[in-house]
Amino acid sequence: MSSTSRAFNLLHKWPIPSSKVSMWSKRKTLGIISGTNGTRGASVMFCHKLHSSTCEVTQDGSKRPPVVHSHNPKEEKSLSNNQSVGAFQKLPMVMPAIDILSSAQRKARNVTPTKGIANIAKRERNRAAKQLDTLMKELAVPLRTYVEIFPNKKFLHPYECSLIELTFGEGNYEKVLGRVDSLRKRLISVGKEHASLCAKSTTKREAEERLSEGRKKLQEAFNQGMNALDDLLHVAKSLRCMPVIDPYLPTLCLVGAPNVGKSSLVRILSSGKPEVCNYPFTTRGVLMGHIMLNYERFQVTDTPGLLRRREDERNNIERLTLAVLSHLPTAVLYVHDLSGDCGTTSNDQFSIYKDIKEKYGDKLWLDVVSKCDLLEPSASAHVLDDLDRYKLFGPEGAIPVSVTSGLGVEELKAKVYQLLLSQMTRLPEKEES
The missing domain is CATH 1.20.120.1190 (Four Helix Bundle (Hemerythrin (Met), subunit A))
Known part of the structure; x- marks a missing residue:
């Protein structure tokens, strides 16, 4: 028996529930019967696409329950x-x-x-x-x-x-x-x-x-x-005009109070060129840049500054920062300014920092004290509590950096590179399209 006859018999052996056959099915059927598909494999492949009310035909002629796939384009x-x-x-x-x-x-x-x-x-x-x-x-x-x-x-x-x-x-x-x-x-x-x-x-x-x-x-x-x-x-x-953040690429998010120097750090770390001015809320949206370190490509985001207030009192500019932290897999570079030059007191910065650290502490984290060239050397050997220590040195392990003098910049770049390499292991696997 020829492959065409076998295909014809298979098509008529299994009942099709609906009498309405699509034009695609009709064209395929005519193609198989007339021998245009040529090979037995092509005939059986088409039979495999047809679902009866009880079973499916496999290449070896055996029966098995049909596998129902969703073909809803909107879904x-x-x-x-x-x-x-x-x-x-x-x-x-x-x-x-x-x-x-x-x-x-x-x-x-x-x-x-x-x-x-x-x-x-x-x-x-x-x-x-x-x-x-x-x-x-x-x-x-x-x-x-x-x-x-x-x-x-x-x-x-x-x-x-x-x-x-x-x-x-x-x-x-x-x-x-x-x-x-x-x-x-x-x-x-x-x-x-x-x-x-x-x-x-x-x-x-x-x-x-x-x-x-x-x-x-x-x-x-x-x-x-x-x-x-x-x-x-x-x-x-x-x-x-909104920036596209690739969730499959390691991303560094700069966070802190307004005017603490986040935008200046973005400029030296990445290709992003945000506006740098000496007044609060220069950054009114999420700004994107890219970092090239050791031939590796990473993302960096500059976010609007956060003020000391309750969650329900934050404005939409501040909530953009929280949206990035809440919905995107990012590492955090938290920037502190202890010079008194940013307009937010050290007490308030400490309170903001504790709040954000408590909510997003599960993220990879790096602290930076910016504008360290403006800080007075501290002679105090005795620190009374965490707030006093914060006012003098920032959080434990924070890197002192000055964009103006270049102090700490190379150390910061090295730490950022290591942080982003670690972030790479936390990213979701990209689905094949």
Whole structure:
């Protein structure tokens, strides 16, 4: 018996539960029966794809229960999105509202009536209905694309979800997308209504008047909701500018009070070039750089400074720092400034440090005392308590560093390199795509 006959017999031996066979299955079946697949292996491979209600056919002809796989694209997409960051860089380019309107009007005017209509009134109402339908679609389709492609927050990485909430406020991202979708629905409703009126016109003049009225109503509806598109454009620009942190690459996160010298350390450690000024909260977002040490590539993040206050009193700028620490696998470089130059007292820095160390002490950790060239040499040999010792030397094991004089910089780079090598062992394994 030929391979084609065996395949044909196998296909008819096992009942298929549904009578509806997809076009793909039909094409494959025809290909096997006609011998286009050529080999017995190809025939059996196709049989292996078919699931009966009771069993599956293997290459040796034996039976076994079918293995059911999930083929839900939305589910697979959501699971994939939930495993990694970088969704913001995949956002579509949002066209300004005025450009969408101008393009739609131009394309609608170029629509001609269906050929072969001799009657003038019928030809004009056909043209009017088609132009309004085109105008409606050219306005509504981009909006539908935006609503579908912008990510749902519940499928985002927790870090990116936090960035959205802290940047735009709780629920505002969803409100913008909801307004865009409402505008789309309104345009479709108005467009269909007036296109239907055009199609019912009895004279050429009536069709022209209804076309003019339909254009006016669609433009009015679009103008009333175009602020939603402007807001979406702002959202897209803001999200696309946010730094991408690779969770599979060792990352160093600089933490501390405002103006303690974190940005200066980022500049000497990495390729990042954050603004360095002598006032608090220079860093108002998460800034990224990369470190190249011994031909190894690492990430470094400069985060906004933390003030001494309760968790529920922190502003969104401070919460960006906590989002990085909470949701990303990072090592911590905690920066202390004991010179009195940063605007946050040593007492307050000590309190902030203890709070953060208690919450995130499970992370790999390195302490640095910056601006050590501004510190007065201490002659005290006796330290009364932890706070007194902190005011003089910083935490135990802290590295004294001065960016101005270069003191301690090389030691810091060596310690950072060792810290990031250790961090590498803690990273999640990257899934094969």
